[in-house]
Amino acid sequence: MTLFSASPRIGIIGAGIIGLSAAYELAIRRGVRVTLYDVRTPGRGASWAAAGMLAPAFEAAAEPGVHPRLFDLCLAGAALWPEFADDLAARSGTRVGFDAAPSLAVALDAGEMCRLDAIAAVLAWKGIAHANLSGDQLRALEPALSRAVRSGLELSTDFRVHNRQTVEALLKVLRASPKVEFVSGPAPLKSIGGKLVLEGHNAILAAAGWETATIKVEENGELYSLVNWETALDDIECFGGQMLSVKALDGAPARVVRAGPVYLVPRGGEVVIGATVEPDRVIETPEPDVIEALRQDGARLCPGLADAPILESWAGVRPGTPDHAPFLGATATPGLFVAAGHYRNGILLAPLTAHILADCMLEHGTGELAGAFTTRRAYCPAA
Numbered sequence: 001m002t003l004f005s006a007s008p009r010i011g012i013i014g015a016g017i018i019g020l021s022a023a024y025e026l027a028i029r030r031g032v033r034v035t036l037y038d039v040r041t042p043g044r045g046a047s048w049a050a051a052g053m054l055a056p057a058f059e060a061a062a063e064p065g066v067h068p069r070l071f072d073l074c075l076a077g078a079a080l081w082p083e084f085a086d087d088l089a090a091r092s093g094t095r096v097g098f099d100a101a102p103s104l105a106v107a108l109d110a111g112e113m114c115r116l117d118a119i120a121a122v123l124a125w126k127g128i129a130h131a132n133l134s135g136d137q138l139r140a141l142e143p144a145l146s147r148a149v150r151s152g153l154e155l156s157t158d159f160r161v162h163n164r165q166t167v168e169a170l171l172k173v174l175r176a177s178p179k180v181e182f183v184s185g186p187a188p189l190k191s192i193g194g195k196l197v198l199e200g201h202n203a204i205l206a207a208a209g210w211e212t213a214t215i216k217v218e219e220n221g222e223l224y225s226l227v228n229w230e231t232a233l234d235d236i237e238c239f240g241g242q243m244l245s246v247k248a249l250d251g252a253p254a255r256v257v258r259a260g261p262v263y264l265v266p267r268g269g270e271v272v273i274g275a276t277v278e279p280d281r282v283i284e285t286p287e288p289d290v291i292e293a294l295r296q297d298g299a300r301l302c303p304g305l306a307d308a309p310i311l312e313s314w315a316g317v318r319p320g321t322p323d324h325a326p327f328l329g330a331t332a333t334p335g336l337f338v339a340a341g342h343y344r345n346g347i348l349l350a351p352l353t354a355h356i357l358a359d360c361m362l363e364h365g366t367g368e369l370a371g372a373f374t375t376r377r378a379y380c381p382a383a
């Protein structure tokens with residue numbers, strides 16, 4: 001531990017899965033004292049709204065316009081999950097619902113078949129095992145699938161976790177740790193003589209999801225946005241998402257199934273059906289017509305879901321960047337680090353993000369891959 005002092009303390013702003021995982025890595029695994037600030041209930045932002053898919057191939061292998069190394073980052077993130085899930089389950093004494101069963105990406109039409117061909121081509125190029133399957137082969141694996149499913153891929157890279165259980169487990173471990181303090185409210189950031197200061201702390205991690213740019217700094221009695229200290233934060237956009245869960249009755253899928261923007265994620269006794277992607281929208285309450293349309297999309301994939309009772313519907317906000325990849329690591333402002341903008345992969349990337357940030361803060365270093373995700377990168381905006 002070379003960076004700050006013999007006994008550093010780090011202030012983390014935002015207690016979503018990104019801030020909580022960073023606190024877990026720093027405090028629980030590396031013994032560093034942290035303070036976690038949140039202006040709302042910890043863990044109830046996008047991290048609660050998510051579906052829990054850990055899906056490097058589907059999300060990043062062939063997405064147009066995304067950061068050219070996003071797939072590599074997502075693969076590295078997925079590789080950490082089995083150990084992270086075991087460790088967290090053991091320390092918390094609770095389940096986190098990690099399931100390494102391969103996901104199915106299926107096509108009902110020619111357009112989707114092309115998209116899956118593109119994913120398969122990247123996997124083949126990288127030498128990653130996957131299976132191209134006919135509709136009948138897919139139905140043999142997942143009998144709940146509709147007769148309309150024409151073909152698909154079994155993706156051994158893509159699996160799932162129960163994101164809400166994971167957040168609860170992180171909170172349980174962190175709340176029990178003498179190294180961690182939770183503060184309800186904004187972090188009292190100050191600018192003193194041009195220096196960004198959080199009193200009593202050696203470094204600051206900005207991890208407030210889609211609201212990271214709105215973190216405030218006091219200077220001469222006035223409040224200013226943190227964007228003035230890290231202009232890249234201005235590029236974080238919000239992408240609203242709505243979804244629902246239905247009761248898992250006969251005819252519910254046992255594996256994650258995806259077709260284009262629609263997905264089904266079995267989670268305990270329910271099936272999550274998601275999700276909309278609504279740029280520039282912060283949605284407080286799910287809209288009944290949108291939820292009904294999603295439910296019908298879900299039933300097109302697995303007809304057994306058509307009459308399943310709805311258990312819950314909800315909305316959340318994904319934090320996105322122009323290349324749909326997160327900002328990770330040090331900024332140009334001394335002592336200020338960032339971990340935000342994870343878009344559709346925040347659950348997947350949480351353990352890796354925590355590792356990268358802890359390495360960066362405590363040892364002053366980032367690996368070659370992490371170095372491609374700093375706020376100073378040049379990016380090609382995603383389509």
Ligand SMILES: Cc1cc2nc3c(=O)[nH]c(=O)nc-3n(C[C@H](O)[C@H](O)[C@H](O)COP(=O)(O)OP(=O)(O)OC[C@H]3O[C@@H](n4cnc5c(N)ncnc54)[C@H](O)[C@@H]3O)c2cc1C
Nearest residue numbers: 014016017018045046047051052053209241316346347348
């Ligand atoms: C509908 C939907 C489905 C998704 N599905 C998946 C999926 O299947 N797999 C996947 O990997 N990802 C998925 N995601 C994306 C994932 O949820 C996000 O990328 C991830 O949760 C972001 O985590 P976070 O900690 O950055 O943000 P959040 O969980 O939103 O946490 C940010 C925290 O910061 C706090 N905060 C805000 N402003 C301040 C401030 N000024 N001071 C202090 N605290 C502040 C908030 O109260 C909040 O608690 C999904 C997202 C949505 C919306």
